[in-house]
Amino acid sequence: MTSPLRLVVRRTSDVDLPVEVSTRIPSVLDAVHESVEVLARHAFAGLPTSPECERLRNRLKTLLCEALANAIVYGHREDPAKFVAVRIEVETTLVRVHVTDEGPGFDPSAVRPPLDPADLEQETGRGLLMIQRLADDVSFNPQGNSICMTLRRP
Amino acid sequence: MTSPLRLVVRRTSDVDLPVEVSTRIPSVLDAVHESVEVLARHAFAGLPTSPECERLRNRLKTLLCEALANAIVYGHREDPAKFVAVRIEVETTLVRVHVTDEGPGFDPSAVRPPLDPADLEQETGRGLLMIQRLADDVSFNPQGNSICMTLRRP
């Protein structure tokens, strides 16, 4: 004789919950790596470990490195008493990363990356170029001290 | 002949990065479970899966259930157009959970949980009691519509 079995499975509620992860990072280049790892961990918590998501994670980390380094070096002249504000909006279809410094800002449209063959041996100047190509969308506040980088989620 | 091996291991920077996880939850009781799971996932990202951390995680989830249910039912009368704001501060030694509703607030010191033997069959009234006993510290804003629950991390 088998015993009767009843299974009650609850409907899963379709909550589409946008979560924000934010922090303030001291303006020290040595803090960039740890900060990037911590932020990526919290922002992408629960993201599967598929190769596709791993790529998105690495893309986010590169973008964070670029924006943090610029905020620390140009925005704050590496003054450890100044903090870079990072806010990551995680939604179902996209991730928006805001990096804001307390510096004077700049005009991103005036930046010329070293793409000429004669300039390729320059060590710097490729940060914005990489941001513009790695992010699905990039915008700045009018002052130019706050960048917003958008990534579409796979 | 063995080849010479050199290993450069970078000093790990001791960044103690406080991270904040926040969201807004529609005032629907059916959204509580999913919200609690999502919040716990983001807040405790990277927390090891030791039994001790699992206990902390479950304690956080119970606390979130209590505070969210109260905000939704008493603060917002289950009006789905109103949102409960949740902000979780994650620091090395503690976690602080803020739950804020747009309601009138209340006086928590006036609440009497049903602890008398004659009252034990009451179905409700145990939420604040559980919060006070599960959290390491509890405080309210003066209006009583925002609770802050602190958990010490193991």
Place this chain on the structure above:
Amino acid sequence: MGFTATKDKGGVMVIQVDGQLIVGNRQELKQLVQEAVDHGEKKFLVDFAKAGYIDSSGLGALVSISKKVREQGGELRLAGLNEDLRSLFELTKLDTLFAISDSAEKALIAF
């Protein structure tokens, strides 16, 4: 998240709580027990061995179903509570209201 109900050989409805018993799913538990009571079931065991967390609404639901079962001359037992879950019953004094066994096996013998 959900409940699995199985009737054991001794005629006890064993209800396993899967994951959590909280404000979001306590209605399902109440409904499950109500239907079983309407069906004439008398003996209930709620097993928390696979439960991670419960809230005060979940405790309230247990108070409610235990009342319902007793009114019909039945009996409800709880089992499988880990240390933390058990402490919730203690701090609310509900440990004095419920018959709590360490394990489902022990509870089934006690019926």
Place this chain on the structure above:
Amino acid sequence: MGFTATKDKGGVMVIQVDGQLIVGNRQELKQLVQEAVDHGEKKFLVDFAKAGYIDSSGLGALVSISKKVREQGGELRLAGLNEDLRSLFELTKLDTLFAISDSAEKALIAF
């Protein structure tokens, strides 16, 4: 996070990038190569097979060490770049500056 340098039988310094090459650790790479160059090493291979991400500071460091190695009459090759890492070299046009091989094995044959 770090670099592992091994000298292979053919006299090539193989530098493995572990995890990432970014603003926070590029100085270590530059220092490592500088010391090896000072020591008379001529052939360098930077292997990215175990690297997850790099930033523009990391690319800058590669530009810098490749210049240094060339000035001493040496040779630097890159290998093990996955599709995403490789695309960073393409979009910065640095793929025209570096000798890039698919794998460390192929790069070692090319020296």
